[in-house]
Amino acid sequence: MPKFDIPAKIVEQTQLAHGIFLLTVEAPAIQNSANPGQFCMLEVKYNNSRDPMLRRPLSIYKTRTNGQISFLYKEVGKGTRLLSKRRPGEIVRVLGPLGQGFRLIHDRPCILVGGGLGIAPLLLPAERINQSGKLIILIGAGNVSEIPTIEDFSRLTRHFHIATEDGSLGQRGMVTDLLAQTLQEITGMAQIYTCGPWPMMKAVYHMACKKNIPCQVSLEATMACGIGLCLGCAVPKSDSREFLHVCKEGPVFDADQVNWEYTQ
Amino acid sequence: MIHQKNPITKSPNHQITKSPNLSIKIGSLVLKNPVLLASGTCGYGTELDGLLDLDQVGGIIIKGISSSPRPGNPPPRLVETPCGLLNSIGLENVGIESFLKDKLPWLRDVKTSLIVNILGNSVEEYSEIAKKLDGAKGVKAIEVNISCPNVKAGGIAFGTDPEAAANVTRAVKKATGLPVIIKLTPNVTDITEVARKVASAGADAVSLINTLLGMAIDIKSRRPALANVFGGLSGPAIKPIALRMVWQVVRAVDIPVIGIGGISTPDDALEFLMAGARAVEIGTATLIRPSTAGDVLAGIKNYMETNSIQNIEDLRLPE
Ligand SMILES: Cc1cc2nc3c(=O)[nH]c(=O)nc-3n(C[C@H](O)[C@H](O)[C@H](O)COP(=O)(O)OP(=O)(O)OC[C@H]3O[C@@H](n4cnc5c(N)ncnc54)[C@H](O)[C@@H]3O)c2cc1C
Ligand SMILES: Cc1cc2nc3c(=O)[nH]c(=O)nc-3n(C[C@H](O)[C@H](O)[C@H](O)COP(=O)(O)O)c2cc1C
Ligand code: FES
Secondary structure, three states: OOOEEEEEEEEEEEEEEOOEEEEEEEOHHHHHHOOOOOEEEEOOOOOOOOOOOOOEEEEOOEEOOOOEEEEEEEOOOHHHHHHHOOOOOOEEEEEEEEOEOOOOOOOOOEEEEEEHHHHHHHHHHHHHHHOOOOEEEEEEEOOHHHOOOHHHHHOOOOOEEEEEOOOOOOEEOOHHHHHHHHHHHOOOOOEEEEEOOHHHHHHHHHHHHHOOOOEEEEOOOOOOOOOOOOOOOEEEEOOOOOEEEOOOOOEEEEHHHEOOOOOO | OOOOOOOEEEOOOOOEEEOOEOOEEEOOEEEOOOEEEOOOOOOOOHHHOOOOOHHHOOEEEEEEEOOOOEOOOOOOOEEEEOOEEEEOOOOOEOOHHHHHHHHHHHHHOOOOEEEEEEOOOOHHHHHHHHHHHHOOOOEEEEEEEOOOEEHHHOOEEHHHOHHHHHHHHHHHHHHOOOOEEEEOOOOOOOHHHHHHHHHHOOOOEEEEOOOEEEEOEEOOOOEEOOOOOEEEEEOHHHHHHHHHHHHHHHOOOOOOEEEEOOOOOHHHHHHHHHOOOOEEEEOHHHHHOOOHHHHHHHHHHHHHHHOOOOEHHHHOOOO
């Protein structure tokens, strides 16, 4: 699959909530070939500054047919802080589209389970699935302010449910509570796609196992290159002492490939 | 027509200038230019397809290969430090058999010199891999990573023991007719001592430096940032140390020296060439920008043209 490393012009940088940003850039080559669940590596440093030097991985949140792609990201450290200071008109280097995205299955109800900003890689698959079959979206967060873009999801399906730990929106509780309710109602085959914090994905996977429902997970790992050069982005495999490489074989995996007992 | 190696070209100001000769020699191996891709930062080559024209670089040095596949270390394997990268990949690789069967065929079509980096935990392992590479079509040279623990000597790295380093060199030279580059570790008191020993043991060249042993602690989780606790430091942070060591080794041995460590720009590479390095390897910088080697090469060429320098060796500073 072709990859592009392009100096992309920023067309939008919007702060949606405290520490949460939507960045839109012009990257027609990437937009053209991006699949749902793929990501990009963004250069966050200014000009020839060497600190921080590594690019940061961000999921492709949205694509538009006019060649624009958007990233939904949270400021958590130096790199994302620098990125958030960039303004429209400036150039940011973007390498993508990278990795293996979701394998979309259309012959059964699909359940998307997102936790916090783990919703970022789920919008593109949601839009695709929505065109062809039954789509159930479950989103969880600590507080409503952590998920400022839920309208992008809620407008896609009637089967949209939300849970917040403080009850500021939707049901009070965890997204796994919503999943438990949904799974009770499911009788036939289904497919789960999930992204969020590790403990959430682990819980989702275990619930899926009990119902024999296949589950695809989008994982994160510290990355240096994002294209399989450094072998840094390892996650333990379930069936051997070997490792999966998130940037190349992932970020989306069948959940049963992953050793969920491993804690870093 | 007479084949001209260095065609006469007209520069914009109509002066007649000879375009610089970028080719260099490492033992019997002629490289078309001095910019190589460092082991462990260019995968098995295929990963860079479409992002860097591999035909353009002087050589590509494959990720360290062992006699059987190695799974590598548990994660986290990476942590960024100021102007540096700490890694503890743990020498994950597919092993020599799979390399020859699955990776080498693709690499044969690339029009650059293919150098294979090898590693081992015993002198026998090094020589076994070297033997297997000896007849492998397409392989032009071997780079020997001696920063690996010597199991028989209680895990002390070969590269930190001048005698052990010389033993590995002799064994590999005996096992293959290919040019042998010994890659030195900086984690020693006197790198020139190891360099001298491997040179007299028959090394065709030395390359340096491998990563510097370091660590980082995550004060939030109150744990070492790497699962392996220690890792190897690379990137711009190590460049001054690498440059100093290259300068020293160039003046200590008569074989070619390949400079490695934090090279991200043409200026960085020129510093190493001025210190007397015959060639340079680009490591961490490729991870950040895959096209770096091409930019470095263009910058070196441009500098040589601007300053009317004809050969790479002429860049070396006078004593
Ligand atoms: C494939 C992939 C897709 C991603 N998509 C998105 C996205 O769409 N939106 C988004 O906001 N983030 C996403 N991330 C996470 C994002 O890459 C990190 O938050 C970012 O690299 C942190 O950089 P920093 O310099 O700001 O923080 P650092 O200074 O590097 O770290 C600050 C803190 O964040 C933690 N951190 C660093 N990297 C990660 C990580 N990969 N995951 C979780 N915590 C981390 C560190 O442990 C540290 O506590 C993705 C990660 C991957 C691997
Ligand atoms: C992720 C990573 C993996 C590496 N793997 C190897 C390896 O397998 N064998 C080896 O000899 N050196 C390896 N190195 C060392 C580099 O080849 C190089 O010597 C070192 O990184 C210093 O150069 P740099 O600062 O340009 O990266 C690795 C370095 C990095 C960052
Ligand atoms: S980040 Fe380098 S191999 Fe995945």
